[in-house]
Amino acid sequence: MSWAAVLGTLAALAGVGLAVSSGLLISRAALRPEVFLSLGLLVTTVRALGLGRAALRYAERLAGHAAALRGGEGVRLALFDTLARFGRDLLGLERSGDVLSRAGADVDARQFAALRVTLPLAAGLGVLLGLGGWLAWLDPLLALLAVLPLLGAALCVLAARRPVAALTRRETGLAREHATRLLDALAASGDGAGRHSAAGLGALSGELETVTRQLGALTARLTLARELAFAAAVGGVLWRGAALVGVGELSGVLLAAVTLGTAAAFDALGPLAAVPGASAADRAARDRSAALSALTPAVTAPAHPRPVPPGPLRLELRGVTLRRGGRVVLDEVNLTIQAGERLALSGPSGGGKTTLARMLTRDLDPDGGPDGGQVTLNGADLRELNPAALRARLCLHEQDAPLLDGSVRENLHLGDHQAPDETLRALLDELGLSHLALDAWVGEGGSRLSGGERARVSLARALLKPGDLLLLDEPTAHLDADTEARVLNTIARHLRGRALLIVTHRPAPLALARRHLTLRRGRLSEPTPTPPPVAPRTPERTAP
Numbered sequence: 001m002s003w004a005a006v007l008g009t010l011a012a013l014a015g016v017g018l019a020v021s022s023g024l025l026i027s028r029a030a031l032r033p034e035v036f037l038s039l040g041l042l043v044t045t046v047r048a049l050g051l052g053r054a055a056l057r058y059a060e061r062l063a064g065h066a067a068a069l070r071g072g073e074g075v076r077l078a079l080f081d082t083l084a085r086f087g088r089d090l091l092g093l094e095r096s097g098d099v100l101s102r103a104g105a106d107v108d109a110r111q112f113a114a115l116r117v118t119l120p121l122a123a124g125l126g127v128l129l130g131l132g133g134w135l136a137w138l139d140p141l142l143a144l145l146a147v148l149p150l151l152g153a154a155l156c157v158l159a160a161r162r163p164v165a166a167l168t169r170r171e172t173g174l175a176r177e178h179a180t181r182l183l184d185a186l187a188a189s190g191d192g193a194g195r196h197s198a199a200g201l202g203a204l205s206g207e208l209e210t211v212t213r214q215l216g217a218l219t220a221r222l223t224l225a226r227e228l229a230f231a232a233a234v235g236g237v238l239w240r241g242a243a244l245v246g247v248g249e250l251s252g253v254l255l256a257a258v259t260l261g262t263a264a265a266f267d268a269l270g271p272l273a274a275v276p277g278a279s280a281a282d283r284a285a286r287d288r289s290a291a292l293s294a295l296t297p298a299v300t301a302p303a304h305p306r307p308v309p310p311g312p313l314r315l316e317l318r319g320v321t322l323r324r325g326g327r328v329v330l331d332e333v334n335l336t337i338q339a340g341e342r343l344a345l346s347g348p349s350g351g352g353k354t355t356l357a358r359m360l361t362r363d364l365d366p367d368g369g370p371d372g373g374q375v376t377l378n379g380a381d382l383r384e385l386n387p388a389a390l391r392a393r394l395c396l397h398e399q400d401a402p403l404l405d406g407s408v409r410e411n412l413h414l415g416d417h418q419a420p421d422e423t424l425r426a427l428l429d430e431l432g433l434s435h436l437a438l439d440a441w442v443g444e445g446g447s448r449l450s451g452g453e454r455a456r457v458s459l460a461r462a463l464l465k466p467g468d469l470l471l472l473d474e475p476t477a478h479l480d481a482d483t484e485a486r487v488l489n490t491i492a493r494h495l496r497g498r499a500l501l502i503v504t505h506r507p508a509p510l511a512l513a514r515r516h517l518t519l520r521r522g523r524l525s526e527p528t529p530t531p532p533p534v535a536p537r538t539p540e541r542t543a544p
């Protein structure tokens with residue numbers, strides 16, 4: 001960045017030098033048009049500065065952006081590490097989409113902060129010193145008259161830093177809140193709840209308008225101060241210069257150079273106006289990164305994970321208790337899932353079924369302390385294992401069946417990236433999705449598919465994945481009875497000896513399981529199998 005600052009300062013000085021030389025050239029040529037050809041040195045200087053300024057500006061951009069991108073690399077990696085700690089939990093953060101999009105903008109703000117803050121300050125200082133030094137050598141008062149307004153304009157901008165930053169932050173926050181509430185109101189407009197959200201929107205719009213107006217007024221005052229300073233500097237230099245020319249202490253030729261040089265210095269100080277905004281954005285981005293780093297994810301990967309103990313699958317919950325939002329969601333749950341076992345889990349809504357499944361995938365941990373119990377895989381606590389090694393063994397279909405924004409084929413390849421098209425096609429046909437092309441685009445989260453289609457693509461992905469436990473949360477929730485039967489047959493055909501835990505409210509999927517568990521208010525029970533209904537006895541024939 002230091003090279004960029006030097007190059008930027010030289011480019012700014014070249015601009016001032018260009019104006020000064022042009023002034024000299026014009027004055028000399030005007031005084032003695034017949035010796036125009038003898039002005040070769042000045043003509044060359046003007047051309048050299050004109051060209052050199054562009055070259056310096058280009059070199060400065062190159063060096064500055066290279067340094068910014070190099071610096072940004074560290075910022076991006078640190079941000080990635082912070083976000084990666086959350087894993088899937090990131091989606092549970094408040095306004096996670098906003099967190100992500102702002103994290104991207106924050107990387108930009110932080111990596112270009114030096115370019116937008118340090119460089120204009122260095123260039124401004126260089127111009128002030130260069131012009132001030134030259135003018136002081138000609139006449140100290142002339143220097144003061146030029147430099148003081150320049151300095152005043154720069155200080156005004158810097159002094160306005162805090163109010164501009166505060167108003168900009170407030171304006172951005174209000175605009176974001178306004179956009180969020182507007183979307184909420186639109187989403188809720190169908191059921192009448194929109195009217196309630198829209199009521200708050202009016203007040204928010206008014207506040208946003210006031211803040212925007214205050215920011216506009218402050219910016220206008222700063223522009224006015226800058227123009228007044230410009231007029232004062234040029235006027236002062238002309239006044240003092242003319243007096244010096246009058247007493248013969250300054251050649252008339254130099255007066256034009258001094259005046260144009262002072263005017264050009266104002267242009268070189270122009271980028272200073274963006275410094276307060278850029279430095280406020282940098283500070284806000286740093287604060288947000290620090291706040292994000294300070295958040296604790298629900299689950300953290302161990303620094304030194306131990307290998308998964310070998311042997312056939314044995315996934316166990318031992319006395320697991322979990323409180324969420326102050327409520328006990330799982331209450332001393334004990335459960336063992338062995339290789340090849342087939343279990344069904346049902347129970348009333350909100351009973352904790354999905355939570356229990358998320359324990360097995362280690363998206364959640366039991367409460368801390370000895371009372372929380374533990375979840376183990378082949379005897380090893382999941383908290384000691386690499387989460388990726390655990391999830392590699394699980395074939396997961398989630399209740400809301402999220403798909404990635406890509407083709408059906410790309411989504412299925414997440415289950416088995418080597419599966420040929422024929423296998424994918426056959427599986428989709430089995431699941432009643434023969435109308436769905438492998439190249440069909442599923443949209444964000446699968447939004448271009450119906451709920452039932454999305455669920456079946458997600459299920460196909462789980463069935464394709466090599467692993468030893470199929471964890472299926474409501475795989476037939478959106479389906480009619482015929483399609484449900486078809487899907488259940490497909491699951492049965494593709495079990496391939498794997499263990500199965502199927503979470504369901506519906507009776508039909510229970511037929512896939514050999515054990516049936518119920519979770520009610522966080523407590524797991526295994527009802528004693530009801531004896532099969534007794535067939536109505538056919539009356540014994542009696543001999544006539």
Ligand SMILES: Nc1ncnc2c1ncn2[C@@H]1O[C@H](COP(=O)(O)OP(=O)(O)OP(=O)(O)O)[C@@H](O)[C@H]1O
Nearest residue numbers: 092324325329348349350351352353354355356399
């Ligand atoms: N992020 C959360 N913070 C606080 N409480 C939560 C959170 N997620 C779920 N819960 C609570 O945990 C309880 C169990 O939720 P869970 O989703 O496991 O129920 P479920 O049995 O799967 O319900 P359903 O059959 O409706 O899918 C619910 O009371 C729910 O409100």
